[in-house]
Amino acid sequence: MNRVTPKLLDSVRLQSVESRAAPSLERRRLRSYMLMLAADAVLFNFSFALASLLWEDVWAEPRAMLAAQVMLPAYFTIALYNRTYGLEALVDWLFAARKALTALLISAALINFVGFYTKSNSDFSRASVTIGLVFTGLLLVSLRRAVALFIARRWNGRVMNRLVIDDGGASFPFNGADRISAADFNLDPTSHDPFMLDRLGKLLRNQDQVVVSCPRERRDDWAFLLKCAGVYGEIVSEPAHSLGAVGVHRYDDLDRTTLVVSTGPLGLRARIIKRLFDIAVATAGLVALSPVLIAVAVLIKLEDGGPVLFIQRRLGRGNQFFDMFKFRSMREEKLDHDGNRSASRDDDRITRIGAFIRRTSIDELPQLINVLRGEMSIVGPRPHALGSQANNKYFWDIDRQYWQRHCLKPGLTGLAQVRGHRGATEHEKDLTDRLQSDLEYIASWSLPHDIGIVLRTILVLRHENAF
Structure with a gap:
């Protein structure tokens, strides 16, 4: 089992990764x-x-x-x-x-x-x-x-961000592209370490085109990571069908051929529509629910005097970490920031007001702020804590496609949730059922589908697995 420990990045390397993140064009x-x-x-x-x-x-x-x-x-x-x-x-x-x-x-x-x-x-x-x-x-x-x-x-003629990742493959002198060495940033496409994937996600942030040059035996792994990151990605390669290539790009001036292995799940128009929908719903939700939000915040504060919000690191788009907001529903001294223990019925960590807001899903409402900040969507795969497990296995150890669910922003609600896949993940099937719904949602996204999921969510706010 791959252990989740923050061992890979010292402060200098983290600053280096952040400094290499491309500006949004x-x-x-x-x-x-x-x-x-x-x-x-x-x-x-x-x-x-x-x-x-x-x-x-x-x-x-x-x-x-x-x-x-x-x-x-x-x-x-x-x-x-x-x-x-x-x-x-x-x-x-x-x-x-x-x-x-x-x-x-x-x-x-x-x-x-x-x-x-x-x-x-x-x-x-x-x-x-x-x-x-x-x-x-x-x-x-x-x-x-x-x-x-x-x-x-x-703009110095630059309208696109292009990145070449050198992982020991053939040279690819791509003019106008930034270049990094996989070894310099300790990027291993075979690894399931979320800290490595977070680092890769930061490097791929805002990139319009990513080209990876690597040995033949690592092409499958890089193709998979590019799909998971939701970027337009190419692998320098001779024609090969096993990578799931969606096209071939010939660079005549470089005498090189690449396989297009990922294009991102949504085009520009779809991303704009989805973002406008997110902003409209989140803004309306915060305004309409402001009396509820204020009342819950006061009740949480009055019960034990602790903080109103619980902020937990979750996995977001491109397998990058972000801080997710929730109303605090557990006693302050028993908060589980890594999510190592799933909540259960009659959980001794949950406060009185916490039990109510968890049953009614009110504890999730502060995530509307995450939506406005662009870290989440109204609808998408639900974000998980790093320590989440099923059958004593980390989610990514159960099914490698787990990483692919992060090619879209995580959602406040999702297809898995309206199908009843909520609550603790005691068995591996609890995870695979959710994963199947998440991948189905990504493959068939449409605005009417999002609207339908939002409406169906209203019917399942109270659920037998919500505790």
Whole structure:
């Protein structure tokens, strides 16, 4: 059995790992996309207003502006689907210009087609609309060029975080990528030590692309870890099917081939939707439940004068540690910070108010703060304490896929919980049932599914295994 002991990191190495964590470029990219959307809308309206001034000697002539307003939604719809606002559009301005012009021409043709059949073409000045389209096209291309110059000057041309992990494989001289040695950070893909996985998670944080170069015998293990981390990962390798590769990437300039072994469970759009849902529900929950939260906090304090919150280290996304908040339900001197002992019926550690808030799941409500902090989601695999065991085995010793459940943020509730898999894990099946539900949730995520789980959770707040 792998023992869980904080033996791997001294303070110097921990600081080194934290310093290597990449800055988040995703927020920067999202801001860029939103600004480009807004700028394109302004350019559309400006171009048609200018066209009407040149042709009809009237600034922003109503019919010209109506044509712009009708065409703009069609343009945005096509542009969002043809990657006009995608990552490649920030990297290559010519690609961005082509996509923007394509969206413009298709939207113009579509609106003209609709106008022909509705016999509304005669309501618009063809010359004014044509001039407006020409101006719009020129300004769209100019904007893409300006964005490229801005990125080159202010961001040093960097819109992606790339990381190469050297674990003794073939050289991979990837320009623009950070490089680390697995040996320098004591990274062992065969290890089940959560402290090593936490360290790896910190190194992979905010990385958009991770390439691992390792010997053949370690490729399976690295492929598994990259899947567990929920990152876009590649293994430098000749073609091999055993890794579960989802694609092959050929780097002609490096004369190297990599296997794409992980892409992360959710795309950018899905992550944005899920995060907005989390923020909306957590904010509404904290506001609506604030009287309950205040009352419980007062009762906990009055019972024994101890702290209101119990803060415990749990395993989160990418197998990284985070501090999870709960209302304290046990006597202060008997708190179990490592989770070595599961709570049981008639547990002598639990206070009177603690028994009530555990039965009703009110003790979990402070995790809404974890959700707002971005450490948890409303729905996802429930986070476990490091010392959690089933049949005297650590969870990861029972099933190696346990680590893969951490490719998403942990949740306040989850599919396993609404199916009744709650409470103590006395038998190995208690863990495998939860794991199966967690992996099923990850594979089939959708917003309606999340909403359904939240609604079903309300029905199981009181449960025979909640004690």
